[in-house]
Amino acid sequence: MLLNFNSLGIWKWALLTITVLTAAFLLMPILFIAALSFGSSQWLIFPPPSWTLKWYGALLSDPRWLEAAWTSFRIALIVTFFSVLIGLVASFGLVRGRFMGRSTLRALFMTPMILPVVVLAVALYAFFLRIGLNGTTTGFVIAHLIVALPFSILALTGALEGFDKSIEDAAVLCGASPLRAKLQITLPCISHGLFSAAIFSFLTSWDEVVLAIFMASPTLQTLPVKIWATLRQDLTPVIAAASTLLIIVTVLLMLIAAAVKKGLKA
Amino acid sequence: MTPFLQITGIAKQYGPVMAVKDVNLTVDHGEFMTFLGPSGSGKSTTLYILAGFEQPTRGDILLNGKTILDTPSHKRNIGMVFQRYTLFPHLSVGENIAFPLKVRGWSKAAITERVRQMLSLVRLEGFEDRKPVAMSGGQQQRVALARALAYDPPVLLMDEPLSALDKKLREEIQHEIRRIHQQTEVTILYVTHDQEEALRLSDRIAVFSKGVIDQIGTGQQLYNDPSTRFVAEFIGDSNFIDTDVVSVNGRFARLALANGAVIDGVPTHGTDFRQGRASLLLRPERIDLRLGKSEGVLPGAVREITFLGNHVQVSVDTQLAAPVDVRLPFGHAALGGLAPGLDVSLDFKIAETHAFQLEDRVPAS
Numbered sequence: 001m002l003l004n005f006n007s008l009g010i011w012k013w014a015l016l017t018i019t020v021l022t023a024a025f026l027l028m029p030i031l032f033i034a035a036l037s038f039g040s041s042q043w044l045i046f047p048p049p050s051w052t053l054k055w056y057g058a059l060l061s062d063p064r065w066l067e068a069a070w071t072s073f074r075i076a077l078i079v080t081f082f083s084v085l086i087g088l089v090a091s092f093g094l095v096r097g098r099f100m101g102r103s104t105l106r107a108l109f110m111t112p113m114i115l116p117v118v119v120l121a122v123a124l125y126a127f128f129l130r131i132g133l134n135g136t137t138t139g140f141v142i143a144h145l146i147v148a149l150p151f152s153i154l155a156l157t158g159a160l161e162g163f164d165k166s167i168e169d170a171a172v173l174c175g176a177s178p179l180r181a182k183l184q185i186t187l188p189c190i191s192h193g194l195f196s197a198a199i200f201s202f203l204t205s206w207d208e209v210v211l212a213i214f215m216a217s218p219t220l221q222t223l224p225v226k227i228w229a230t231l232r233q234d235l236t237p238v239i240a241a242a243s244t245l246l247i248i249v250t251v252l253l254m255l256i257a258a259a260v261k262k263g264l265k266a
Numbered sequence: 267m268t269p270f271l272q273i274t275g276i277a278k279q280y281g282p283v284m285a286v287k288d289v290n291l292t293v294d295h296g297e298f299m300t301f302l303g304p305s306g307s308g309k310s311t312t313l314y315i316l317a318g319f320e321q322p323t324r325g326d327i328l329l330n331g332k333t334i335l336d337t338p339s340h341k342r343n344i345g346m347v348f349q350r351y352t353l354f355p356h357l358s359v360g361e362n363i364a365f366p367l368k369v370r371g372w373s374k375a376a377i378t379e380r381v382r383q384m385l386s387l388v389r390l391e392g393f394e395d396r397k398p399v400a401m402s403g404g405q406q407q408r409v410a411l412a413r414a415l416a417y418d419p420p421v422l423l424m425d426e427p428l429s430a431l432d433k434k435l436r437e438e439i440q441h442e443i444r445r446i447h448q449q450t451e452v453t454i455l456y457v458t459h460d461q462e463e464a465l466r467l468s469d470r471i472a473v474f475s476k477g478v479i480d481q482i483g484t485g486q487q488l489y490n491d492p493s494t495r496f497v498a499e500f501i502g503d504s505n506f507i508d509t510d511v512v513s514v515n516g517r518f519a520r521l522a523l524a525n526g527a528v529i530d531g532v533p534t535h536g537t538d539f540r541q542g543r544a545s546l547l548l549r550p551e552r553i554d555l556r557l558g559k560s561e562g563v564l565p566g567a568v569r570e571i572t573f574l575g576n577h578v579q580v581s582v583d584t585q586l587a588a589p590v591d592v593r594l595p596f597g598h599a600a601l602g603g604l605a606p607g608l609d610v611s612l613d614f615k616i617a618e619t620h621a622f623q624l625e626d627r628v629p630a631s
Contacts, residue, residue: 164350164352166348166349166350166352167352167353167354167355169317169319169339169346169348169352170346170348170352170354170410170413171354171365172339172340173317173339173340173342173344173345173346173414174340174365174366174369174413174414174417175340175341175343175366175369175370175417176340176365176366176369177340178340180369181340185354188354188356189354189355189356191356
């Protein structure tokens with residue numbers, strides 16, 4: 001290795017300090033909000049005068065919060081299902097297909113990642129207004145699917161490119177129909193890609209707020225929308241508790257993803 | 267009697283490129299046939315057409331007199347071992363071999379028995395529960411062979427299955443393949459670019475060049491009687507000497523060498539020497555070398571001596587354009603006093619030479 005950490009001498013400490021500060025900079029807001037959710041002050045005073053779980057109690061006993069959380073979860077699940085399914089079919093086309101404009105199409109599929117989300121939101125809002133999809137689960141799912149698909153396609157094209165098609169061919173010559181070979185042989189071989197696609201699709205929908213604000217109605221709100229809407233009315237530590245729950249689900253999913261990745265390598 | 271496997275006039279075009287131009291071949295039941303040729307000669311494409319992964323532009327393939335071209339790959343009941351390792355990585359060795367049997371709806375008991383038989387055929391008893399990643403490349407290819415043979419396919423295709431293995435292991439598995447072929451009597455079509463592998467394994471060899479088969483025959487036939495310069499070059503080592511054609515008498519020619527010597531009775535295979543020039547093939551191991559100047563056909567001087575283990579390669583400068591390579595077996599009488607610069611004379615049996623056109627064929631445009 002060019003730079004050996006142990007032979008850096010005094011610079012070792014400088015490097016360590018920078019690393020710790022960077023980590024702190026990234027993590028501080030999250031830790032801050034988590035700490036506040038356990039604080040007894042109803043004005044979000046930091047450091048909290050004492051600790052309590054009452055905001056979680058309030059959160060979990062309020063049907064509106066629970067409904068928002070359930071809506072988020074439900075929409076994220078549906079988005080995950082379609083994102084992986086469509087992403088898989090699209091990836092087969094992009095990786096295996098031999099047609100004109102294949103690389104252009106591939107770039108096109110990535111555009112939702114770089115397009116300003118608010119532009120997409122306004123466009124979808126105007127369009128859904130016309131066809132009556134605003135404030136519906138379908139509207140939510142379509143909107144989130146658009147931003148989730150690039151992650152799914154990215155993970156699945158990568159996995160398919162790393163998969164030797166000869167293995168699938170071998171299964172076909174063994175007598176399996178092309179569909180059966182894909183289901184029984186190819187899919188298990190790219191399971192890590194399917195898993196990444198699912199997790200990233202879920203998370204994209206789970207914590208998405210811009211599109212959700214446009215799609216939401218008073219009766220259909222996701223958790224991030226509920227947080228945002230509540231925040232505009234009053235500042236209550238219940239929001240901190242809701243945010244913390246949102247983060248916990250996200251972190252849990254990332255940990256599972258990391259564990260699966262490690263398990264696949266071992 | 268209808269031939270077992272018949273390939274007639276197969277051609278495959280990719281855009282402007284003709285990968286296979288016109289391949290005709292008949293294979294007997296139980297035969298070990300090798301497609302030998304350099305990369306891009308069309309041998310693999312022909313194999314892939316047989317497997318059904320490619321559709322030919324023209325031509326037909328008949329198995330027991332019936333075309334297989336309208337049968338999709340998974341219904342052709344053909345076995346194949348690939349160049350790369352294609353064991354299903356998420357399944358154990360036993361499950362890999364069982365896969366084609368499960369697809370065919372065999373009973374559990376029959377599958378268990380068959381898997382056991384196949385593992386013993388490839389001498390991998392006890393490996394049933396191993397995962398492919400925990401096996402060497404050679405073992406993986408043996409399992410792949412067991413999987414491809416488990417359902418008793420009439421034809422087994424092998425696409426350079428040993429090219430990823432090192433030389434010693436390759437020879438070991440070549441023996442295994444030979445033994446398994448004799449034991450199962452399956453018809454094998456084997457693709458390789460390695461002439462030694464082809465000679466070692468095959469009953470007959472089809473030499474591919476530029477999308478057609480140049481010659482089909484046993485290894486000995488190809489070596490002793492090459493029908494084109496390409497075959498002569500590909501099987502065994504060779505010296506090619508440019509000569510003038512003095513006259514052609516039936517299937518023999520009288521040729522004049524650049525040093526003035528004229529040799530008569532050179533086999534030509536009926537080649538038509540349009541330009542009045544011919545290329546004379548001399549096998550390095552069929553040339554005899556004697557010390558000292560003499561009246562022999564090819565006097566010259568030793569240029570270089572290379573020791574190669576069981577034989578010695580001597581490069582001799584003659585009055586011809588390029589030096590002539592001679593291969594002397596270990597212990598040859600002339601080797602004792604041989605040194606660079608010494609005068610020697612080369613001799614060969616004219617019946618063992620061949621005359622070809624200077625260029626086999628007009629290069630593909």
